[in-house]
Amino acid sequence: MTDxxxxxxxxxxxxxxxxxxxNYSLAIGMVGLVLATALWTVVPExxxxxxxxxxYWLGFLGYVGVRKATSTPLxxxxxxxxxxxxxxxxxxxxxxxxxxxxPAMVALSVTGTxxxxxxxxxxxxxxxxxxxxxxxAYTYVQHTHS
Amino acid sequence: xKNDVRTYREAENLSQADLAATVGVSRQTIxxxxxxxxxxxxxxxxxxxDHFDCRIADLFDPEPDGTDE
Numbered sequence: 001m002t003d004x005x006x007x008x009x010x011x012x013x014x015x016x017x018x019x020x021x022x023n024y025s026l027a028i029g030m031v032g033l034v035l036a037t038a039l040w041t042v043v044p045e046x047x048x049x050x051x052x053x054x055x056y057w058l059g060f061l062g063y064v065g066v067r068k069a070t071s072t073p074l075x076x077x078x079x080x081x082x083x084x085x086x087x088x089x090x091x092x093x094x095x096x097x098x099x100x101x102x103p104a105m106v107a108l109s110v111t112g113t114x115x116x117x118x119x120x121x122x123x124x125x126x127x128x129x130x131x132x133x134x135x136x137a138y139t140y141v142q143h144t145h146s
Numbered sequence: 147x148k149n150d151v152r153t154y155r156e157a158e159n160l161s162q163a164d165l166a167a168t169v170g171v172s173r174q175t176i177x178x179x180x181x182x183x184x185x186x187x188x189x190x191x192x193x194x195x196d197h198f199d200c201r202i203a204d205l206f207d208p209e210p211d212g213t214d215e
């Protein structure tokens with residue numbers, strides 16, 4: 001019994017260590033980008049901002065790399081379910097925006113009642129694209145689970 | 147889902163963290179199960195039943211009102 005608990009605790013410590021590493025990697029990337037952007041206002045050289053972007057990319061790759069490379073499960077089933085539910089709520093919220101927003105935008109534009117500002121129009125089109133991706137992903141997952 | 151995980155755990159004098167370490171989930175997950183805020187997967191239910199050397203039906207009661215037929 002004690003051995004099982006001890007082994008389990010070691011696994012949990014390992015998981016914590018890896019998750020900390022992932023979070024640090026992501027944080028370093030984001031802070032690097034912010035610092036580079038701030039530095040650019042003092043030293044207006046393009047290379048400064050590009051370096052910040054590279055640091056950000058590396059931070060993100062570090063996050064994904066650790067998550068993909070380790071065989072240690074970093075999230076348990078409840079945490080995975082929380083993530084899935086949060087994704088579902090997010091896509092649901094955007095569904096309302098698309099369902100109500102796109103037809104209204106089309107109707108307003110066609111009738112000439114109101115010209116929807118370009119950034120909003122582009123955002124709605126991007127949301128439509130998001131749902132196209134969702135449809136492809138859903139079909140793929142459905143196919144692999146049937 | 148109603149369950150007796152806490153009763154079984156306390157009978158073995160285990161902390162939530164100990165049980166979590168044994169079945170490979172976080173302490174928060176065990177806490178959520180005991181508070182009936184999270185229903186475990188079949189795999190985790192089997193692990194818990196295996197750990198306590200009982201049947202899944204001894205640990206979990208699927209009836210909403212907690213009564214069997």
